[in-house]
Each structure stands twice: as C-alpha cells, then as structure tokens.
Amino acid sequence: RKGITKVTVEALPAEACRVTFELKRPWRWTPGCHVHAYLPAYSLWSSHPFSIAWAESKPKAQPLEIEMEKIASKNGSLSHSADIDHRPSMVTGDSTYSRKSMLGGPTVTTISEVAHRKDGVNIAIPRDSAVTSVSLIMRARTGMTRKLYEKASASKTGTLTTWGAIEGPYGGHDSMTSYGTVILFAGGVGITHCVGFVHHLMLQYQAGTSSTQKILLVWSVPNTEALEWVRVWMDQILRMDGRRDVLRIQLFITKPRHRGEVISNTGSVQMFPGRCNPETILKREMAERIGAMGVTVCGPGPFADGVRSAARSVVTEGVVDFIEEAFTY
Numbered sequence: 001r002k003g004i005t006k007v008t009v010e011a012l013p014a015e016a017c018r019v020t021f022e023l024k025r026p027w028r029w030t031p032g033c034h035v036h037a038y039l040p041a042y043s044l045w046s047s048h049p050f051s052i053a054w055a056e057s058k059p060k061a062q063p064l065e066i067e068m069e070k071i072a073s074k075n076g077s078l079s080h081s082a083d084i085d086h087r088p089s090m091v092t093g094d095s096t097y098s099r100k101s102m103l104g105g106p107t108v109t110t111i112s113e114v115a116h117r118k119d120g121v122n123i124a125i126p127r128d129s130a131v132t133s134v135s136l137i138m139r140a141r142t143g144m145t146r147k148l149y150e151k152a153s154a155s156k157t158g159t160l161t162t163w164g165a166i167e168g169p170y171g172g173h174d175s176m177t178s179y180g181t182v183i184l185f186a187g188g189v190g191i192t193h194c195v196g197f198v199h200h201l202m203l204q205y206q207a208g209t210s211s212t213q214k215i216l217l218v219w220s221v222p223n224t225e226a227l228e229w230v231r232v233w234m235d236q237i238l239r240m241d242g243r244r245d246v247l248r249i250q251l252f253i254t255k256p257r258h259r260g261e262v263i264s265n266t267g268s269v270q271m272f273p274g275r276c277n278p279e280t281i282l283k284r285e286m287a288e289r290i291g292a293m294g295v296t297v298c299g300p301g302p303f304a305d306g307v308r309s310a311a312r313s314v315v316t317e318g319v320v321d322f323i324e325e326a327f328t329y
Contacts, residue, residue, distance in 0.1 A: 007039065007164045011152035013225035015140040016189065019050075019148070021166050026130030029055050031196035032296075032325065033172025037136060039164040042151075043144035047167060050138060051298070051325070053192035054199075054233045055131040134166060137229050139189045174323050176201060177210040180291020185278060185307045186219045187299020188226070193325045194219075194298060195230050195237075202240050202247065213246060213290045220252040220276050220303065224261050227251070244268055252276040278310035292319035 010018040019037065029052055036047040140149035152160045176182045176197055184194040198217055204210030221227065237243065251271045253262050262273045286293065297307040304324055311322040 004163055004165050007162050009148055009152045009160045009162065011149060011155075011158045012137075013228045014221075014223065015149055016226070016229055017138045017140070017145070017149050017152055018053075018135060018229070019138055020133060020135045021164065023132050023134065026057070026132055027055075027134065028130050029134070029169045030172035031176075031200040032174055032193060033169035035134070035136070035166040035168035035170070037138075037164065037166055039144060039148065039162060041162050041164075042147045046144075048144060049170075050136040051190075051192040051196075052134055052169065053137050053195055053230065054135040055133065055196075057130065057132045135233075137189055137192045171325075174296070176294050176296065177204050177212055178292070179294035179321070180211055181214040181216075181285065181289040181293040182212050183216045183282065183285055183293065183295045184218065185276075185295070185297040185299065185303070186217070187297075187303035188221060189229070190298035190300075190303075190325070191219050191221075191230055192298075194296070195233055197296070198247065199233070199237055202237060202243060205246050206241055211291060214285075214288075215247045216281075216285060217247070217249045218252070218276055218278075218281060219249070220254060220299070222253070222255045223257055224253060238269075250276070250281075278307045279313055282310045282314050286314045286317050286320070289318065292321070294321050294323065296323040296325065298325040 005024055006022045008020045008022070010020075012018055019039075021037075032051075034049050034051045036049050038047040138145045138148060140146045152158060177200075182197075182201060184197060186194045194217060198215060201210060201212050201215055205212060234249075237247070247268065249269045251269075252275060253271065253273055254275050256262050256273050262271050282295065295307065295311045297304045299307075308322060308324065311320055314320055
C-alpha cells in the first residue's frame with residue numbers, strides 16, 4: 001500500500017531518529033513486520049526497510065518513568081562485563097531528552113518505574129485494529145539515515161517535517177502467543193522488532209486470549225542514551241494492567257561511559273553492565289519456564305549467532321522454538 005503522507009522526524013540521542021508517518025487511511029499491521037520507507041527529499045530513487053517500532057491511532061500518553069535497580073556484575077552472573085566500580089547511589093536527572101544533550105552536552109539518562117496507576121490511560125491497539133500512525137527508529141549510518149539525522153538535529157527543536165510514503169507491511173508471520181514463555185533478545189536498534197511483540201503479548205494476556213504467562217525482554221545497547229529510542233513506548237507498556245505478573249526486562253549496557261551510568265531500582269526492570277550471556281539466560285529461563293518456550297532475536301550478526309547457539313544448547317531440555325529476524329538484507 002502506498003500513499004504520500006506527512007512525516008515527522010525527531011532527533012534522538014545516540015545518533016538515531018524517530019520517524020512517524022501520519023497515514024491518510026487506516027492501516028493494519030502485525031508484530032514483527034517491516035515496511036519500506038520512502039523519503040524522496042533525502043533519497044529520491046530508493047526506499048529502505050525498517051521494522052515497525054510502534055503503531056497507534058490515538059494521542060500519546062503522558063510520559064512515565066521507569067525506576068531501575070543497580071545490579072553489579074559478578075562472576076557467574078548474566079553479564080560478561082569487566083569489573084566496574086559502582087557508586088552506592090546516584091542523583092538522577094530529568095529523563096526528558098534535551099537538544100543540548102543531543103549536541104554533545106552532558107546528559108543523565110534516567111529510567112524509573114513508578115507504581116502501577118490504574119487511572120493512567122494505556123494506549124492499546126489490538127492486533128486487528130487499524131492504525132493511523134506508524135513509527136520507525138532509524139539509526140544514523142550513511143546516506144539517507146545520516147542526512148535525516150543531521151538535518152533534524154540541526155533544527156532548533158530537534159524535529160522536522162517532511163513528506164514520504166511507506167510500502168508494506170511485509171513479514172510478521174510468526175505469532176508468539178502460543179508459547180507459555182517468550183524470550184526476546186534485541187541488539188541495538190533491533191529493539192524495534194521486539195517492542196511490538198511485547199505490546200501485543202501484553203494485550204493478549206490482558207484479554208485472556210494468549211497462552212503466554214512469562215515474557216522476558218533482553219536488550220543489549222552500548223550506553224543508556226539509546227534507551228530514549230523506545231522510552232515513550234515502553235512507558236505505555238509498563239503502565240499496562242498485570243505487567244508486573246508477566247513481563248520482565250533486562251538491559252545490558254556494554255560500554256558505560258561512567259561508573260554511575262548503570263543503575264536500577266526494581267526487580268522487574270534490571271540493568272547490568274557488560275554484554276549479556278544468552279546461554280546463561282536461556283538455561284535459567286528453561287529451568288523456570290511455563291509450557292513451551294519461544295525465543296526470538298533481532299540484532300547484529302554476531303549477537304544473533306550467540307542467541308541461536310544458546311537456543312540450540314537447551315533444545316534437548318524441552319520444547320524450544322527459535323525465530324530470527326534478519327538485522328539487514
């Protein structure tokens with residue numbers, strides 16, 4: 001499906017953009033699918049594939065912060081990291097992204113989780129509902145993505161408006177709702193593939209139409225700045241009813257810039273320094289699984305290879321299905 005439409009581009013930390021297409025007609029999608037984005041002002045003759053990070057048809061909810069619990073890396077833990085001396089406490093700053101920080105000024109990225117608020121409005125789009133807004137995350141590399149990021153970051157507000165189109169959706173054929181336990185691994189911007197699955201699984205859990213009773217999202221990123229890429233959407237997921245009963249999140253910061261960067265204050269959202277160890281994670285989850293286990297990964301080649309190898313190591317211990325989303329063509 002094609003159609004020229006308004007596109008809003010927001011510059012984000014760690015050299016990325018949030019690109020939102022306001023669709024003229026309602027549009028249906030499924031978690032895990034991708035589209036081809038066409039932005040002729042920045043790439044006249046070509047389109048580029050991106051996973052759909054979020055889709056909705058209502059105004060965005062107010063931001064919610066996520067508290068995190070500091071967890072030091074120890075021998076035998078889930079992390080491969082070198083020893084890092086952590087401060088016992090840290091005064092956190094405002095998690096709202098500022099233009100000053102984008103241009104290189106000092107920043108403190110904060111994720112804090114508040115107690116569930118039943119009066120909060122969750123913007124939940126069922127799988128079979130039509131949406132009018134589709135958001136992608138574009139990491140600045142070369143060519144179109146670099147031009148787009150530099151143009152947005154150079155503006156006074158850190159945003160710009162252009163025009164473009166999306167073609168699709170493609171893929172999204174793998175449903176995770178039949179698994180009692182779902183483990184999602186994301187490397188870097190590969191988080192865009194996983195966020196839609198987490199949201200959909202939570203919606204189905206709330207409705208009682210899914211077999212899934214345990215969800216673990218594992219995200220590996222170089223630094224905490226990258227958490228801003230999906231913060232606004234994760235805030236909505238963490239506000240959902242029953243989230244604490246089924247969803248856990250583990251964040252691995254592979255290259256912390258300073259000692260106090262890796263912090264966490266709750267049991268269901270944890271942050272670790274260093275690289276994740278997929279085999280350790282899967283063996284532990286396999287021992288505590290409910291029903292069959294589905295494992296999916298989206299990230300750089302070596303990261304995906306590690307998760308695939310880890311899934312292979314536990315396949316004899318029970319029913320395990322492995323699904324890989326190619327990070328690039």
